[in-house]
Each structure stands twice: as structure tokens, then as C-alpha cells.
Amino acid sequence: xxxxxxxxxxxxxxxxxxxxxxxxxxxxxxxxxxxxxxxxxxxxxxxxxxxxxxxxxxxxxxxxxxxxxxxxxxxxxxxxxxxxxxxxxxxxxxxxxxxxxxxxxxxxxxxxxxxxxxxxxxxxxxxxxxxxxxxxxxxxxxxxxxxxxxxxxxxxxxxxxxxxxxxxxxxxxxxxxxxxxxxxxxxxxxxxxxxxxxxxxxxxxxxxxxxxxxxxxxxxxxxxxxxxxxxxxxxxxxxxxxxxxxxxxxxxxxxxxxxxxxxxxxxxxxxxxxxxxxxxxxxxxxxxxxxxx
Amino acid sequence: xxxxxxxxxxxxxxxxxxxxxxxxxxxxxxxxxxxxxxxxxxxxxxxxxxxxxxxxxxxxxxxxxxxxxxxxxxxxxxxxxxxxxxxxxxxxxxxxxxxxxxxxxxxxxxxxxxxxxxxxxxxxxxxxxxxxxxxxxxxxxxxxxxxxxxxxxxxxxxxx
Numbered sequence: 001x002x003x004x005x006x007x008x009x010x011x012x013x014x015x016x017x018x019x020x021x022x023x024x025x026x027x028x029x030x031x032x033x034x035x036x037x038x039x040x041x042x043x044x045x046x047x048x049x050x051x052x053x054x055x056x057x058x059x060x061x062x063x064x065x066x067x068x069x070x071x072x073x074x075x076x077x078x079x080x081x082x083x084x085x086x087x088x089x090x091x092x093x094x095x096x097x098x099x100x101x102x103x104x105x106x107x108x109x110x111x112x113x114x115x116x117x118x119x120x121x122x123x124x125x126x127x128x129x130x131x132x133x134x135x136x137x138x139x140x141x142x143x144x145x146x147x148x149x150x151x152x153x154x155x156x157x158x159x160x161x162x163x164x165x166x167x168x169x170x171x172x173x174x175x176x177x178x179x180x181x182x183x184x185x186x187x188x189x190x191x192x193x194x195x196x197x198x199x200x201x202x203x204x205x206x207x208x209x210x211x212x213x214x215x216x217x218x219x220x221x222x223x224x225x226x227x228x229x230x231x232x233x234x235x236x237x238x239x240x241x242x243x244x245x246x247x248x249x250x251x252x253x254x255x256x257x258x259x260x261x262x263x264x265x266x267x268x269x270x271x272x273x274x275x276x277x278x279x280x281x282x283x284x285x286x287x288x289x290x291x292x293x
Numbered sequence: 294x295x296x297x298x299x300x301x302x303x304x305x306x307x308x309x310x311x312x313x314x315x316x317x318x319x320x321x322x323x324x325x326x327x328x329x330x331x332x333x334x335x336x337x338x339x340x341x342x343x344x345x346x347x348x349x350x351x352x353x354x355x356x357x358x359x360x361x362x363x364x365x366x367x368x369x370x371x372x373x374x375x376x377x378x379x380x381x382x383x384x385x386x387x388x389x390x391x392x393x394x395x396x397x398x399x400x401x402x403x404x405x406x407x408x409x410x411x412x413x414x415x416x417x418x419x420x421x422x423x424x425x426x427x428x429x430x431x432x433x434x435x436x437x438x439x440x441x442x443x444x445x446x447x448x449x450x451x452x453x
Contacts, residue, residue: 005333007326013386015379019312019367022379026370173369179297234297 030173031180038184041161042154049153050146054093057113057149065111066099073100073118076274077136080129081116084136087203090144102281106224110139112148120281125220128267130213134200141199147192154185189236194246201247202254210265211251218244307362314361315383322390329397334408340438341409348441352408353434354395357418358388360427384429389413392433400437411435 073081078098085096099117106121116139126132142148158181162174197214204211221240232239238246340347360368364380371378392413400408412434419427 005330005335007330008390014383015377017379019308019363019380022367023308023363026367026374029374030370173373175296175300179300 027176030176034177034180035184038158038161038181041157042184042188045153045157046150049150052146052149054091054114054146060113062113062115065113065115066117067101069103070099070101070117073098074274074277076271076277077118077132080133081136081140084133084203085140087206088137088140088144088199090140094143096140096143102285104285108135108139110142110148112152114143116140116143120278120285123278124282125224126217126270127220128213128216129270130204130208130267131217131220132213132270133207134204134213134217137200137203138196141196142192144199145192145195147196151189151192154188158182158185183233186233186236190232190238193237193243197243197247198250201250205251205254208265208268211247212265212267214247214251215244216267218247303362304366307364307366311361311363315387318387318391322387322394325394325398326390329394329401332397332400332405332407334393334397334411334435336409336411338410340436341407346441347438349436349438350403350405351434352396352399352403352405352437353432354392354397354399355430355432356388356391356395357428357430358384358391360384360429365427385415385431388415388429388431389433392431396433396435403437403439405437405439407438408435409438 072078077100081096081098090096095114097113097115099115101117101119103119104121105119106125108116108118108122110116116136118135122135123132126135162178162181201211201214204213218240225240232242237243335341340349360381364384367380368378371380393411396408396411414430414432414434416430416432417427418430
């Protein structure tokens with residue numbers, strides 16, 4: 001009788017398939033499932049979101065929407081905003097309320113209840129009235145299409161869906177699903193930006209006959225960013241380059257001038273009074289900081 | 294964004310180091326298996342040679358291997374979809390074979406010609422620790438047969 005141990009053949013207890021292949025199939029599967037289900041849910045929610053009466057939004061207390069230091073805007077901005085709002089054919093019951101914050105933040109946003117906030121930081125960067133109108137029209141377009149309430153519904157939905165899994169699923173799986181869910185939301189956010197841009201470009205064409213204000217504004221963003229932009233799918237806003245291109249394409253399609261010719265169109269300057277006021281605001285802010293520190 | 298970078302970084306680290314370690318380990322396992330093949334390890338509970346000519350002694354081999362981030366990630370996704378958890382299969386395969394090798398190594402140093410009645414114990418030593426990266430432990434043990442005089446040793450060697 002002989003006792004020997006055979007050499008154990010390989011590939012029975014273990015799999016020969018490459019782990020990376022498995023990785024891509026499984027990860028892709030999760031991302032696809034999350035994306036598709038989020039997409040469907042968001043489309044459903046969107047269907048209902050803009051049926052929510054605007055008056056309900058207006059009943060949200062202002063303090064919960066706006067940061068402290070928010071004040072009324074000067075008459076010039078107010079007048080411009082109301083002009084743009086009148087041109088944009090807002091729904092009957094919708095009113096736009098303009099606010100101003102004396103801070104260096106380069107930002108403007110529209111939020112629930114028809115409130116729109118301009119920061120001094122952004123206003124200072126603008127070089128013409130066209131660009132200012134582009135900012136205002138873009139934000140009013142968000143309001144017109146009820147984007148704030150839709151975006152709020154999306155976030156709420158995402159939180160609810162993901163919290164269902166947080167209790168049961170693994171940390172890694174959670175993170176993967178959270179990230180792909182977030183990226184889906186960002187896709188919708190970028191679509192909203194494109195829609196708002198399109199409406200604003202429309203308005204610029206109607207008002208000035210060309211859309212240089214849009215191009216000018218996006219160039220301001222480009223300067224602000226310092227040239228490098230992260231990957232688009234990781235962002236709530238589309239790439240600036242793409243926004244410029246879309247604005248030009250749209251302007252041409254709407255019967256405006258082709259890109260090459262519209263480039264030499266002069267933009268309306270900002271009133272001297274307004275630029276003086278801005279400078280005074282900046283000085284105010286600076287002296288405030290000196291006294292508080 | 295930062296989260297995502299850290300996550301991908303951990304995955305890459307886990308994949309790179311985990312795969313290199315596994316390849317190195319398998320290479321070493323195969324080499325030592327060939328070498329220690331002269332000491333058979335059998336599951337039978339009854340010693341095959343005449344007992345009086347052999348001393349017997351307990352021998353054991355114990356090994357702990359850590360799961361890497363990449364393997365765990367794939368296993369987690371398998372929780373979701375079902376199917377063979379191949380990333381853990383190779384891990385356990387390595388641990389079992391390594392444990393047997395260490396056991397045989399001990400038997401060899403005792404001058405044993407065979408190990409019989411071998412058994413395995415497996416444990417995951419991160420139990421109760423939630424979502425941390427775990428490790429697995431495999432213990433192999435058996436009874437080594439050590440020939441107690443030169444003649445027996447010679448016969449035992451001839452028998453193989």
C-alpha cells in the first residue's frame with residue numbers, strides 16, 4: 001500500500017477569472033441600477049414638483065432660506081430685475097424678490113419662494129450691463145421653471161432613498177450608491193443650468209440683439225476659476241467652455257449673428273453711479289473688517 | 294469629491310498590494326508543496342503503519358491572512374448580486390494550503406514520515422467588529438508519525 005499526496009490541481013477551489021473584470025461588472029451594475037432608479041424617481045418627482053403651488057413656497061420663512069447680512073438691493077438692480085422678470089413671461093402668481101449681500105463671494109443664486117440673491121463679489125467682476133442682465137435672467141429662469149422646488153425635492157428624495165439602505169447595507173456599498181446617486185442629481189442640476197442659460201440667452205437676444213453678455217459672463221467665470229476645471233460629471237454646473245458654445249449656438253439658431261460677427265458687438269456699459277456704489281460697498285466691508293478684528 | 298479620491302485610492306492600494314501578495318504567496322505555496330510532498334497528510338483516523346514502530350505527536354499549522362480593501366469591496370458587491378465570492382475563495386485557498394504546509398514543516402522537523410487524522414478549523418477574527426477590514430484564520434492539525442528506529446524509518450521511506 002502506498003501513500004502519496006497528489007499535487008493539488010489549480011483552478012478548482014479558486015477562480016481563474018480576472019478580479020478586475022469582476023470589479024467592473026459588479027461596480028457598473030450597481031451604478032447602473034442606482035442611476036436608472038434615481039432617474040426614474042426624479043422624473044416622477046419632477047412631474048409633481050412644479051404642481052406645488054408657488055404660494056406654498058412663499059410661506060417658507062425668509063430666515064431659513066437666506067443667510068444673515070442679506071439686505072435690499074439698490075434701485076438700479078431692482079429696476080433691471082423687474083424689467084427682466086416682465087420680459088420673461090413668469091407664471092401669473094410668481095413674484096421675484098431681489099436681495100443683496102455685501103460679501104466677496106462670487107455667486108448669485110435663486111431659491112424657494114422666488115427669492116434671488118446677488119453677492120457683491122460677483123457684481124464687481126461684471127464689466128457690462130449685458131453680463132449683469134445675463135446673471136439676473138439666468139436666475140429668474142431658474143425661478144420660472146421652478147428649479148428650486150425641484151432641486152429641493154431631489155435632495156429630499158435622495159436622502160430618503162439612501163437612508164433606506166444606510167441601515168441595512170454595508171458601508172462600502174453605501175458609499176458607492178451615495179456617490180452614484182449624487183452624480184445622478186448633478187446630471188439633473190447641469191440640465192437645469194443649460195435650460196436657464198438658454199432662457200437667459202433668449203432674453204439677451206430680445207433685449208440687445210446679440211448674446212455677448214452670456215459669453216462675457218462665462219469668460220468672467222473662466223478667469224475666476226483660473227483655467228482648470230474638474231471633470232464635468234462631478235459637477236453641479238456644466239463646463240464653462242460648453243456653456244459658451246451652447247450660448248453661441250443658440251444665439252445663431254435664434255436668428256442672431258454667427259459667433260465670429262457677434263464677437264465685435266459692443267456691450268452696454270454699467271452706469272457710473274452703480275460702479276461707484278459698488279466701490280463704496282467694498283470700502284464699507286473692508287472698514288467693517290478692520291474694526292471687528 | 295475628496296471622499297471619492299480616498300475611496301479609489303484605497304481600492305487601488307488594495308488591488309495592487311493584495312494582488313502582488315497573492316501572486317507571491319501562491320508561488321511560494323507551490324514550491325513548498327512540491328518539497329513537502331514526501332510527507333503525506335491524510336484524513337484517516339487510523340494510523341496506516343504498525344503503531345508500535347512509530348511515535349506519534351500532535352502537529353499543527355496556523356495562519357492568519359488579512360483581507361484587502363479590494364477583495365472586500367468585491368465581496369460586498371457580491372452580497373448584493375449573489376454568486377461565487379471569488380475574491381475570498383482564493384484567500385481561503387491560500388490560508389488552508391499554507392496551514393497544511395506549516396503543519397508539515399513541523400512534522401518534518403520532528404523527523405515524521407506522515408501526518409494522519411488531519412483536521413481544519415477556520416475563523417474570521419474580525420467578528421463583531423462591524424465594517425472593518427477583516428482577517429481569516431485557518432488552523433490545520435493532525436498526528437505526526439515519527440519512526441522510532443532507523444529500520445522502520447527506512448521501511449517507511451521505501452513504502453512511499
